[in-house]
Amino acid sequence: MSQNTGTPLNILVLVKHVPDVQFERHLTTPGQRLDRSDSVLSELDEYAIEAALALSESRGGDKAGNTVTAMTMGPDAAANAVKKSLQMGAAAGVHISDPALAGSDAGATSLVLATAIKQLGGFDVVLTGMASTDAETSLVPAQLAERLGVAQLTNLSKLEIAPGTTTVTGLRSGEDGTQSVEAALPVLVSVTDQANEPRYPNFRGILAAKKKKVTTLTLAELGLAEGAVGAAGSATRVLEAAPRPPRAAGQVITDSGEAGIALVDFLADAKLI
Amino acid sequence: MSNILVYIHAPDGTPTKGQRELLALAARLGEASAVLGGPADAAALSGLASAGATGFYAAAGGLDATGLIAPAVSLLEAAVRASGATAVLLPNTVEGREIAARAAVRLDAGVITDAIDVDAELTVTKPVLAGSYTVKAQVTRGPALITLKANSVELPEAAAAAGAAAPVHELELGETGPAARITATAEHAATGRPELSEARFVVAGGRGVDGDFGPVEDLADALGAAVGASRAATDAGWIDHSAQVGQTGTTVSPQLYISAGISGAIQQKAGMQTAKTIIAVNKDPDAPVFEIADLGIVGDLAQVLPQAAAEIRRRKG
Ligand SMILES: Cc1cc2nc3c(=O)[nH]c(=O)nc-3n(C[C@H](O)[C@H](O)[C@H](O)COP(=O)(O)OP(=O)(O)OC[C@H]3O[C@@H](n4cnc5c(N)ncnc54)[C@H](O)[C@@H]3O)c2cc1C
Numbered sequence: 001m002s003q004n005t006g007t008p009l010n011i012l013v014l015v016k017h018v019p020d021v022q023f024e025r026h027l028t029t030p031g032q033r034l035d036r037s038d039s040v041l042s043e044l045d046e047y048a049i050e051a052a053l054a055l056s057e058s059r060g061g062d063k064a065g066n067t068v069t070a071m072t073m074g075p076d077a078a079a080n081a082v083k084k085s086l087q088m089g090a091a092a093g094v095h096i097s098d099p100a101l102a103g104s105d106a107g108a109t110s111l112v113l114a115t116a117i118k119q120l121g122g123f124d125v126v127l128t129g130m131a132s133t134d135a136e137t138s139l140v141p142a143q144l145a146e147r148l149g150v151a152q153l154t155n156l157s158k159l160e161i162a163p164g165t166t167t168v169t170g171l172r173s174g175e176d177g178t179q180s181v182e183a184a185l186p187v188l189v190s191v192t193d194q195a196n197e198p199r200y201p202n203f204r205g206i207l208a209a210k211k212k213k214v215t216t217l218t219l220a221e222l223g224l225a226e227g228a229v230g231a232a233g234s235a236t237r238v239l240e241a242a243p244r245p246p247r248a249a250g251q252v253i254t255d256s257g258e259a260g261i262a263l264v265d266f267l268a269d270a271k272l273i
Numbered sequence: 274m275s276n277i278l279v280y281i282h283a284p285d286g287t288p289t290k291g292q293r294e295l296l297a298l299a300a301r302l303g304e305a306s307a308v309l310g311g312p313a314d315a316a317a318l319s320g321l322a323s324a325g326a327t328g329f330y331a332a333a334g335g336l337d338a339t340g341l342i343a344p345a346v347s348l349l350e351a352a353v354r355a356s357g358a359t360a361v362l363l364p365n366t367v368e369g370r371e372i373a374a375r376a377a378v379r380l381d382a383g384v385i386t387d388a389i390d391v392d393a394e395l396t397v398t399k400p401v402l403a404g405s406y407t408v409k410a411q412v413t414r415g416p417a418l419i420t421l422k423a424n425s426v427e428l429p430e431a432a433a434a435a436g437a438a439a440p441v442h443e444l445e446l447g448e449t450g451p452a453a454r455i456t457a458t459a460e461h462a463a464t465g466r467p468e469l470s471e472a473r474f475v476v477a478g479g480r481g482v483d484g485d486f487g488p489v490e491d492l493a494d495a496l497g498a499a500v501g502a503s504r505a506a507t508d509a510g511w512i513d514h515s516a517q518v519g520q521t522g523t524t525v526s527p528q529l530y531i532s533a534g535i536s537g538a539i540q541q542k543a544g545m546q547t548a549k550t551i552i553a554v555n556k557d558p559d560a561p562v563f564e565i566a567d568l569g570i571v572g573d574l575a576q577v578l579p580q581a582a583a584e585i586r587r588r589k590g
């Protein structure tokens with residue numbers, strides 16, 4: 001490629017292994033912890049991986065010295081989220097795993113991730129999805145920006161670094177409308193499902209992933225105390241959980257020309273009009 | 274009484290329904306003060322006062338409106354330190370969550386999102402796993418930062434008479450840290466309809482509208498409802514992305530949700546299954562949306578919706 005690609009980028013993409021949203025998900029009793037069997041890479045993180053790969057490719061990819069590293073925090077099985085990222089095209093993986101991490105809320109999670117990011121060092125762009133599909137809070141990206149002391153470019157539906165520059169521009173869907181936003185590297189970016197169309201791992205990608213390196217990190221290696229993470233380090237606590245009562249089976253009618261009237265009768269009976 | 278702060282994103286002469294819900298809840302929990310996330314004139318202050326605010330905090334010299342999130346975080350942090358608040362209520366929007374998230378790091382506090390209720394002990398009730406469970410949770414350290422879903426708080430019948438608004442505490446923020454710049458804002462086109470996230474009624478259309486939102490909008494207008502959509506409809510460009518309901522769009526909990534030509538995928542249900550009443554119109558009797566509908570109509574939305582809209586207008590006279 002002959003375009004002026006600028007300085008190569010070190011890109012870190014954060015991924016999470018979550019229970020598949022297509023199946024029924026459960027909280028365990030006691031403990032109110034999420035049952036993590038049948039987990040997959042969070043589908044919202046696929047957009048972050050795609051954005052990371054596209055950013056790298058826009059500057060000449062691996063050959064030009066750009067790197068995409070995928071990092072996750074979670075139990076042993078969470079390594080599968082990193083593996084899928086490698087199959088899609090990330091060059092290396094990091095898996096933070098320690099029994100003491102179980103029960104970490106967003107604040108504790110962002111502490112662990114930020115500590116690891118600082119220790120690994122040298123990232124120009126840290127990319128995440130817009131939310132995890134299990135906790136659904138969207139807190140971690142903003143907390144990472146805070147802890148890393150970098151600008152946040154979150155909830156982006158479009159992301160670009162013009163060739164040869166170090167300014168990130170994007171479009172963000174905010175409360176007031178669509179904002180054009182920009183910041184100089186290094187930055188924390190989260191992307192929405194509007195940002196791109198994630199690629200599927202192809203056969204070559206799946207084979208290549210087997211040779212890629214995944215580094216495992218423990219709490220001790222991060223220099224974090226057990227009490228600072230997990231349930232003990234979290235500033236929130238779940239007291240109780242109850243499955244939502246299933247919606248009472250409603251009535252189903254087939255339109256034979258008068259269903260619009262029946263709809264209005266239903267609204268009137270329910271005192272909605 | 275404990276101090277409760279409410280973060281007001283854009284103060285205006287008439288507070289939005291969401292802002293009134295936040296202030297009403299704060300007033301129930303303690304002494305409610307508003308943190309002004311934007312310029313507020315006398316009318317805005319008196320509007321907030323009549324909705325329950327008895328004190329105000331603002332950035333001295335105004336808040337840097339082109340800095341993304343970080344300036345607002347500094348304001349909230351300063352307001353918490355100045356007031357000694359035990360809880361902060363914010364809207365459950367992208368901004369509200371992010372401001373809470375970062376302020377929590379600075380204050381070594383906890384955040385609970387998606388609240389639908391908060392009791393006197395600051396125990397928060399919230400739906401999780403796309404509405405399939407309801408949990409009660411508490412913040413165990415620092416002030417409780419809570420983002421509240423719209424349509425969660427019963428508003429008092431009549432607003433309290435607006436007394437003289439309390440003085441505004443101006444806070445010096447100093448350096449607010451690295452922030453992205455907002456270089457332009459394309460505001461959502463005004464539709465004249467209620468705001469989706471706080472609307473009492475929502476009529477939503479999906480791929481089944483086949484490019485024509487006319488019948489959906491017509492029924493919405495007959496009901497005074499907001500218009501929503503599935504991602505298939507917004508992806509097709511038939512309606513603005515801001516109308517998308519679901520996991521990656523807006524979450525709604527209206528009194529009434531009418532779903533038309535939407536199959537009921539898990540990501541769509543995640544955004545609407547806590548609605549009080551759900552009516553589904555779909556021509557496929559096996560559409561999953563019927564599993565959660567109080568009234569299901571197997572039929573063509575292009576027939577059923579206009580007929581219903583005309584009937585509502587006829588009955589309203
Ligand atoms: C990461 C991710 C995030 C997503 N987020 C969201 C989200 O936030 N919100 C969302 O909605 N989706 C979301 N989706 C997409 C979701 O999975 C579904 O693809 C989408 O909701 C389908 O939209 P639909 O029901 O309109 O279309 P379809 O599934 O195609 O259903 C169309 C329905 O219309 C009916 N129909 C057709 N013609 C008529 C007619 N004339 N009259 C009556 N009925 C008719 C059909 O029977 C069918 O049931 C997401 C997907 C992913 C992967």
